[in-house]
Amino acid sequence: MRHVSVGALALVLMAISACSGSDDSSGKKPEDKLVGAIGVQLSETALFQGPKRTLMIGGQAGEGVPLVQGRDALFRAYYSTNADYDGEAVLATLDLLDGQPPIEKALILGPGSSDADLGSTINFEIPGSRIKETFQYSLSMVQFDNGRGDNQFARFAQQVAVAGKPNKLRILIVPYAYNADGSGRVPDTSEEQVERYRERFRSLYPVSDVEVSVHAPVPWSSPIQPNGYGWQEVGLNLFGIRGSEGIPPDTYLYGVFNPTASIGQFCGGGCLLGVTLLNDNPPDEGSVSLRLALGVGFPQVALNTAAHEIGHAHGRRHANCGPGLEPQSIDSQYPHANGRIGDWGYDITNGDLHDPAVATDIMSYCDNQFISGYNYTSLFARGQNVNSPKIIGAPADYWIVASDGLGSTRWQKTRFAGIPSGQEVEVTVDTSSASGLVSKAWYTPYDHLDGGWLFLPASVGEITRIEHAAGGARQVLRR
Numbered sequence: 277m278r279h280v281s282v283g284a285l286a287l288v289l290m291a292i293s294a295c296s297g298s299d300d301s302s303g304k305k306p307e308d309k310l311v312g313a314i315g316v317q318l319s320e321t322a323l324f325q326g327p328k329r330t331l332m333i334g335g336q337a338g339e340g341v342p343l344v345q346g347r348d349a350l351f352r353a354y355y356s357t358n359a360d361y362d363g364e365a366v367l368a369t370l371d372l373l374d375g376q377p378p379i380e381k382a383l384i385l386g387p388g389s390s391d392a393d394l395g396s397t398i399n400f401e402i403p404g405s406r407i408k409e410t411f412q413y414s415l416s417m418v419q420f421d422n423g424r425g426d427n428q429f430a431r432f433a434q435q436v437a438v439a440g441k442p443n444k445l446r447i448l449i450v451p452y453a454y455n456a457d458g459s460g461r462v463p464d465t466s467e468e469q470v471e472r473y474r475e476r477f478r479s480l481y482p483v484s485d486v487e488v489s490v491h492a493p494v495p496w497s498s499p500i501q502p503n504g505y506g507w508q509e510v511g512l513n514l515f516g517i518r519g520s521e522g523i524p525p526d527t528y529l530y531g532v533f534n535p536t537a538s539i540g541q542f543c544g545g546g547c548l549l550g551v552t553l554l555n556d557n558p559p560d561e562g563s564v565s566l567r568l569a570l571g572v573g574f575p576q577v578a579l580n581t582a583a584h585e586i587g588h589a590h591g592r593r594h595a596n597c598g599p600g601l602e603p604q605s606i607d608s609q610y611p612h613a614n615g616r617i618g619d620w621g622y623d624i625t626n627g628d629l630h631d632p633a634v635a636t637d638i639m640s641y642c643d644n645q646f647i648s649g650y651n652y653t654s655l656f657a658r659g660q661n662v663n664s665p666k667i668i669g670a671p672a673d674y675w676i677v678a679s680d681g682l683g684s685t686r687w688q689k690t691r692f693a694g695i696p697s698g699q700e701v702e703v704t705v706d707t708s709s710a711s712g713l714v715s716k717a718w719y720t721p722y723d724h725l726d727g728g729w730l731f732l733p734a735s736v737g738e739i740t741r742i743e744h745a746a747g748g749a750r751q752v753l754r755r
């Protein structure tokens with residue numbers, strides 16, 4: 277298949293829009309009528325929100341991973357052509373029957389489609405907002421009649437249930453500032469890196485959206501070693517954070533640190549990249565308090581380590597591929613050899629296609645990682661049970677003012693729906709345009725520090741100074 281040049285495309289579309297909706301009674305000539313393109317057979321349709329989900333194959337309903345409301349998707353139409361196809365441009369139209377305009381593509385078809393070649397299928401990018409409770413569509417590949425008649429095999433319409441309700445995976449990255457070597461080194465949690473984490477989770481996890489927020493860095497002065505020494509203490513600290521700071525139950529905590537300057541220094545003699553308690557009991561939800569994981573923040577491995585470790589916090593065991601897997605950590609139900617993904621996958625965040633002959637599951641220790649339909653479906657079930665649907669809706673912006681009582685105050689804007697955790701308090705705020713404003717806020721103290729987090733509606737404006745007595749003593753914080 278090749279795409280028609282821009283000039284030809286414009287001509288085709290102009291011609292089509294000029295006669296769109298015509299029929300024999302409208303006075304149009306028969307050759308202006310649009311009919312199913314002769315010699316074209318629509319063979320399959322699939323929706324990719326990650327692993328392939330066949331919608332239709334050979335005219336029958338297909339199967340595969342569950343669809344998720346609100347999640348971006350790629351619709352692929354597979355076809356074949358025979359000698360009756362005239363080689364001229366075809367107008368492919370995907371109508372989602374949702375009151376929005378159909379998506380149209382004018383193109384010249386090739387001999388047929390294959391999974392391996394994105395360019396061989398007719399592809400429509402569907403924004404998540406158009407994936408609702410039912411996915412219904414009408415697909416047609418038409419040409420002007422020119423007296424050749426109609427071909428019903430160039431059209432298909434279908435309704436498919438969307439099993440997944442809207443849901444958001446929420447990750448709170450907790451960076452540890454590593455002081456055991458005196459460096460105070462903090463892993464990268466810049467806005468850009470946080471967005472990279474968010475996109476990696478969004479590509480692999482069957483959720484409508486992902487929110488990644490960042491905790492104020494946690495100072496850490498005990499050694500953390502490649503062999504696992506010292507990790508448990510960090511895990512216990514992270515465990516404490518949920519309770520002491522009132523972290524919402526659907527938020528996964530991810531503790532991250534760099535105990536050396538580079539991954540080469542840390543992993544020269546073999547290393548642990550992450551540690552998580554397998555959170556598989558009760559099986560459908562896991563334990564709230566174990567919705568946490570640890571990993572290193574070296575840029576070469578940070579994103580996949582996070583996605584893998586949070587997979588354990590979703591109760592997923594290892595896909596059997598790669599060295600050093602503890603036998604009891606391997607998922608005996610995993611259906612594909614060598615940790616492979618089993619079917620074609622498509623990354624909605626970057627457009628990459630993943631070949632089941634090459635790609636391995638994120639829960640393996642092997643390269644070319646994506647997500648198998650098997651683990652995607654398991655993560656789907658957990659996400660549907662855990663990821664609170666109420667957080668979809670109208671999110672609001674908040675200031676988080678994190679003060680550690682040691683003179684360090686961090687100011688950060690965040691966005692979420694629902695009420696912030698913590699005790700409701702009144703604070704006095706000066707902003708760049710007003711002073712002495714009284715605002716509602718929510719305060720959560722640290723357990724081992726004389727400070728805490730204050731949430732304020734960001735609508736107060738650009739804060740310059742804040743005064744509150746939420747922690748007991750009156751505190752003045754300047755920004």
Ligand SMILES: [Zn+2]
Pocket residue numbers: 584585588594
């Ligand atoms: Zn693992």
